[in-house]
Amino acid sequence: MLNSTPPSRLQRDLLPRATEYLRARQLAPGDRVTEQELCDHLQVSRTPVRAVLEELARQGILHHEPRRGFRVESIPAADATDFSEPNEVESLCFRLAGDRHREILPREVTEADLMRRYGVTRALLHTVLNQLAEIGMAERKPGHGWAFPPAFDHSARQESYALRLLIEPASILAEEFALQPGWIETMMQRNEAFLAAPWKETASIALFEMNAAFHEGLAEASGNRFFLSAIRQQSRLRRFSNYDWSFGADRVRASCLEHMDILARLEMGQRDVAAALLRRHLEQASTLSPVRLGT
Known part of the structure; x- marks a missing residue:
C-alpha cells in the first residue's frame, strides 16, 4: 500500500527531475524503475526517492506492484517552455x-x-x-x-572539455552504438521547443537539463558503461558550476541548432559526420567565457 503522507518540499522538488529522468531514458509502459537507479541519478538517499516513486504512482506515471516495485504506466510529454525555478x-x-x-x-x-x-x-x-x-x-x-577543492577555474574547465572531446565523439563511433527508439524524435522536439519559445533567464536550468540529456543519451547509446559514467559525472560537475546562463538567446539558438544538426545526421545513419559535428560543437563551447556553461 502506498504511503498517504504528502511529499515534503524536498521530495516535491525532486519530482520534476525524476520525471525528466524517466523521459530521457525513453522508458515504455511496463518497464521497471528501481529506487537505486533514481538514488544514483538524483544523488539523494532512499527515503526521499521512495516518496517520489510513490507520488509518481499516485499521479499515474508509475504503477506500484506490491513486493515487486514500480513499473512505468504513462510518462507525460515534456513541455520545454515550462521553465521552473531551481529547487x-x-x-x-x-x-x-x-x-x-x-x-x-x-x-x-x-x-x-x-x-x-x-x-x-x-x-x-x-x-x-x-x-x-x-x-x-x-x-x-x-x-x-x-x-573545498580549488575553484572550477579555466584550467579545470579546459581539462573537462578535453575529456569530453575524447569520449563523446568516440561514443557515436562505437561498434555497439544504438540509440533508444524515439530518442532522436524526442530530442528534436525539445530543441525545437526551445527555439520557438521566448528566451527567459529562468530557463537556464531547463536548458541545462535538456543539454545534459542530449550528451548523456549519446554516451549511453555507445553501450560502454564507463563512457556513460564519465559523462554523467561531468554533467553533475557542470550542473553545480553552471549556476546561470550568461550568453543570451543567440547562444541558446546556436546550441539547439547544432544539436539538431547532429540528430539529423544520426537519423540518416551518418555517424562519422555526426561525430565530427559533435567534436566541433564541443570545441566551440570550450572557447566561451569560463564556467557558466549549459552546452
Missing part, C-alpha cells in the same frame, strides 16, 4: 559553487559557518554537502569541518 537543494549548490568560483567562500569552513552564511538548516546543508562530495567538489575534514 532549494539546487539553489544552495549553485550559491556554494558561485561563491567558491568568486572566492568569496573560503576553502575550509565549518557547518556552523555555512548555516549562518546561507541561513539554512543543518539537514539541507548535509544534503547539499553530500551531493558535492559525490562529485569531488567538497570533502569532510578529519574530525571537523569541510574543505
